[in-house]
Amino acid sequence: MLDPNYKPYKPTGNIAVDMVASCINNYHVQGATVRVIRLDAIHWTMFKGFVLENLPTFAIEDNEIDFDGVIVTKASVLSNEAISWELKRDPKLKVYIN
Numbered sequence: 001m002l003d004p005n006y007k008p009y010k011p012t013g014n015i016a017v018d019m020v021a022s023c024i025n026n027y028h029v030q031g032a033t034v035r036v037i038r039l040d041a042i043h044w045t046m047f048k049g050f051v052l053e054n055l056p057t058f059a060i061e062d063n064e065i066d067f068d069g070v071i072v073t074k075a076s077v078l079s080n081e082a083i084s085w086e087l088k089r090d091p092k093l094k095v096y097i098n
Helices: 015-029 042-055
Strands: 035-040 064-067 070-074 085-086
Touching: 015 035, 015 042, 015 070, 015 085, 035 042, 042 064, 042 070
Parallel strands: 035 070
Antiparallel strands: 035 085, 064 070
8 A cells, every 4th residue: 555655765866775765666656565675785885885974873783774664785795686675575465376
């Protein structure tokens, strides 16, 4: 269900932040919620730098940042994707397999 108070993120000029925001915006429009976003090393560094530049007292623990309820973290070095994500599961949703 769409939240009537939701305001889409606006571009910041930082590609990593904009990728995260676009992912969240995209799934919000579809009625889904993103649980975790993983960024490759270069995008994680850009994202973390943006957060620390704008919120100097922000404490980053375990290489995770809570971005409005979405956990943004550094992906495994084995990952070859710039960004990957997981959606929250709806406990009411039932899946039937034949």
